[in-house]
Amino acid sequence: MKVLEKEEVENLERMIEKNYGTRVGLNQFLVLFGSEEKIWLASKEIMNLDMRKFPVNSIGMNFGKIKRNDKVNLTIEGSQMVGKLATKNTVALDEQEAQKFMQGSDVKPQQEINCEYHNFVIVKSGEDVLGSSPLTEEGLQNLLPKSRRVPI
Amino acid sequence: MHPSSPVNEKNPTFNFPILFNKCLNKIILIVAIDLERYKKIYGFIPSRQQEGWSLRTNTLKISVENLEARLSKYGSVKRMQFVNEGFFVNTDKNLSKSIEHSLGYFFLQNASSMIPPLILDPKPTDTILDMCAAPGSKTTEIAALMQNQGPIVANDITYKRLKALRGNLQRCGVMNVVVTKMFGENFWKIKEKFNKILLDTPCTGTGSMNPRILQQTSEQSIRYLSRLQKRLLESAAQCLEEDGTLIYSTCSLEPEENEENIDFAVRQLGLRTERVQLKLNYMPGLSKWNDKQFEQTFNAVRIIPTNEMEGFFICKLKK
Numbered sequence: 001m002k003v004l005e006k007e008e009v010e011n012l013e014r015m016i017e018k019n020y021g022t023r024v025g026l027n028q029f030l031v032l033f034g035s036e037e038k039i040w041l042a043s044k045e046i047m048n049l050d051m052r053k054f055p056v057n058s059i060g061m062n063f064g065k066i067k068r069n070d071k072v073n074l075t076i077e078g079s080q081m082v083g084k085l086a087t088k089n090t091v092a093l094d095e096q097e098a099q100k101f102m103q104g105s106d107v108k109p110q111q112e113i114n115c116e117y118h119n120f121v122i123v124k125s126g127e128d129v130l131g132s133s134p135l136t137e138e139g140l141q142n143l144l145p146k147s148r149r150v151p152i
Numbered sequence: 153m154h155p156s157s158p159v160n161e162k163n164p165t166f167n168f169p170i171l172f173n174k175c176l177n178k179i180i181l182i183v184a185i186d187l188e189r190y191k192k193i194y195g196f197i198p199s200r201q202q203e204g205w206s207l208r209t210n211t212l213k214i215s216v217e218n219l220e221a222r223l224s225k226y227g228s229v230k231r232m233q234f235v236n237e238g239f240f241v242n243t244d245k246n247l248s249k250s251i252e253h254s255l256g257y258f259f260l261q262n263a264s265s266m267i268p269p270l271i272l273d274p275k276p277t278d279t280i281l282d283m284c285a286a287p288g289s290k291t292t293e294i295a296a297l298m299q300n301q302g303p304i305v306a307n308d309i310t311y312k313r314l315k316a317l318r319g320n321l322q323r324c325g326v327m328n329v330v331v332t333k334m335f336g337e338n339f340w341k342i343k344e345k346f347n348k349i350l351l352d353t354p355c356t357g358t359g360s361m362n363p364r365i366l367q368q369t370s371e372q373s374i375r376y377l378s379r380l381q382k383r384l385l386e387s388a389a390q391c392l393e394e395d396g397t398l399i400y401s402t403c404s405l406e407p408e409e410n411e412e413n414i415d416f417a418v419r420q421l422g423l424r425t426e427r428v429q430l431k432l433n434y435m436p437g438l439s440k441w442n443d444k445q446f447e448q449t450f451n452a453v454r455i456i457p458t459n460e461m462e463g464f465f466i467c468k469l470k471k
Binding site: 029041042043045046048049050051053054055056057058059060061062075076077080098099102127128129130147148149150151 | 213218249250251254255256276279300301302303305314318319321322323325326327328329330331332333334342343344
């Protein structure tokens, strides 16, 4: 894993702003870039530890993945951070559709806020942020990890 | 080779007389573990039948009040008196399959196991080691108490357990944890000091009073785990800063895994115990067991197994 420099963090912040219309203040975290283009966020206090001494298995929280054309596929936790403030690429589901989405089904959103098709959108239901998924003309393509799905 | 030969040189593990003896020995020892020993500890034989669910609010994602309101749609919800974030929920629904669980709003956790992190009293300025962390119930609780600040090193050994730990840290949105993989007994070799350490050791788990676990517990397994726990304690003590705090806990009822190890920490490792105050019914640690006299174990906490709570042993140690 590589610790991102200030400028790289700013680029990532711009990427999020472009996609979701908000900044999340990534500079308050330690931002790491790992395998499979994954972005990890950790609290800055972790730097107090001498990492070279430890057999490290993982650090911090998986925020999301950088995709082609500067698109960002956020994890559920990444979506929850961005989603509360997002003004773009956000969809809303009712309770029934939210249940289906959490079960891993593709659903058609009731409400789309400044959405761009063939991009990742943040999925909300009431106060809950459920994650992020690609949106097409047919609806949301469910990419929820199996471990986070609610069994039917 | 004659079957009565002491060692089968071609395949030393496949020697029937030895294996048979080992099995027989184990059976005899299992029978020797008698529930009567708990009568000596508590004055009665505790029993428990788990009813409903106990869970802890993940305050990194939701407030206690909001979660309480959401859980009430599943059944009756009762707040725990001794843990502000804890709830007992009585419902037929499987809460591990709820949306709230998937979104990381709570952690399903026995009420007793919520207590060691409270005694550890973590602050955002602390540097913490959770030596046997998986599956992460206590690590996520510590992270929530620290408001996702201040470094926590969460260690465990097997990939399967680390996978569960990482999954739970992610689900709870924990950002201040470094997960490491090494034998806890060897952690002292890293030569990094922590001001607070949680040592929730592998144990027989007899505090759950689960009939299957009680059947599987033998004097041999208790002795084996007791030795392992001592090695872990020794390693943890070396990782502890001067005046640092070490919380030792098990979900076992066995004095060999509890008071005997605290006695070892006091006499051999130079640690001292400290009294803790809890808002629940518990008994102090035993001062003697069979022929052994223990030092400073009166400061330890023995949580008596009930329907709501597993039997637990917790002791606060200082360097």
